Structure formats: C-alpha cells, structure tokens
Amino acid sequence: MTATTLDAPDAHELARFYRDLLGWPTQKEEPGWVEITPPGGGVGLSFQTEPHFIRPRWPSTRSEQQMMMHLDIEVNDLSSAVEHALALGATLLDFQPQEDVRVLCDPAGHPFCLFVAEVPGRVPGV
Incomplete structure (x- = not known):
C-alpha cells in the first residue's frame, strides 16, 4: 500500500x-x-x-453520511497536539469516547484521533 x-x-x-x-x-x-x-x-x-463530497457524521446516524474511515495519529503530548490541530482549523468533537484519546474533525469533516501510546503498539478505536 x-x-x-x-x-x-x-x-x-x-x-x-x-x-x-x-x-x-x-x-x-x-x-x-x-x-x-x-x-x-x-x-x-x-x-x-x-465536487459531490458530503461531510461525514460522527458519531454516525442513519440519516447522514457515515464515517467510512478515520486516521489514528500518535502524538507525544495530547493537549499540545490538540491545540496545534485546532490552530490549523480542526474541530474538537463534543463526544469523546475515551479519556486518553481526542477525536477531532479536519476542515473537510473527516474524523481523526490523537492519542499518546502508553503501551507500545496501542492504537485507539473510535
């Protein structure tokens, strides 16, 4: 790939x-x-x-475009990474399913996760 x-x-x-x-x-x-x-x-x-892009909705609903995939991005410092992403135009979502992961949307609406791996190889799930 x-x-x-x-x-x-x-x-x-x-x-x-x-x-x-x-x-x-x-x-x-x-x-x-x-x-x-x-x-x-x-x-x-x-x-x-x-040109026909429709912003995904997360958490998903039956009546709106569902998220088809998301990116998991490992960071060294969660709060600094969130601040950086927000300054670039990301949006922090209201629903946060895990305490040690932050779910945001990029400017086009694609959800992505920022996390700090406490255990090597740990990847969060949304």
Whole structure:
C-alpha cells in the first residue's frame, strides 16, 4: 500500500491542513490531487477533490453520511497536539469516547484521533 486517499471539496486545502499537522512534505501536486509522505518514506496520504463530497457524521446516524474511515495519529503530548490541530482549523468533537484519546474533525469533516501510546503498539478505536 502506498497511500490512503481522502476526498474533499478542495484537495489542496485539506492537504495543507495535514501537511502542517504532520509536518510531511508534498510529493506531488496537480489540479484536484495532492500527495504527502513522511520525511523518512513510508505510506502517505493523498487528497482528491470531489465536487459531490458530503461531510461525514460522527458519531454516525442513519440519516447522514457515515464515517467510512478515520486516521489514528500518535502524538507525544495530547493537549499540545490538540491545540496545534485546532490552530490549523480542526474541530474538537463534543463526544469523546475515551479519556486518553481526542477525536477531532479536519476542515473537510473527516474524523481523526490523537492519542499518546502508553503501551507500545496501542492504537485507539473510535
């Protein structure tokens, strides 16, 4: 696998958010498409403009677009990472299912989790 692709109303806007959040450089940029990857290599994120994009709803409801996937992002300091994400345009969601995980939405509405791994290999679940 080379990347996970997120659809958005504006691929370039969403790519800027994640590039600034993660500190990853842009590898490819063209109309309606952007790819970013970790500095040391590995699986990256791609962003695609989708004119019919509908923001997902989390927690899900039967009548609205459900979340199809989310990103889990390990951080060193949870409160600093949340502040950084909020400053970049993320939204902290009202419902937080775990005390040691923060669920936010990126500017296009995709949920993502920030967490500090207390146990090696621990990944939160939403």
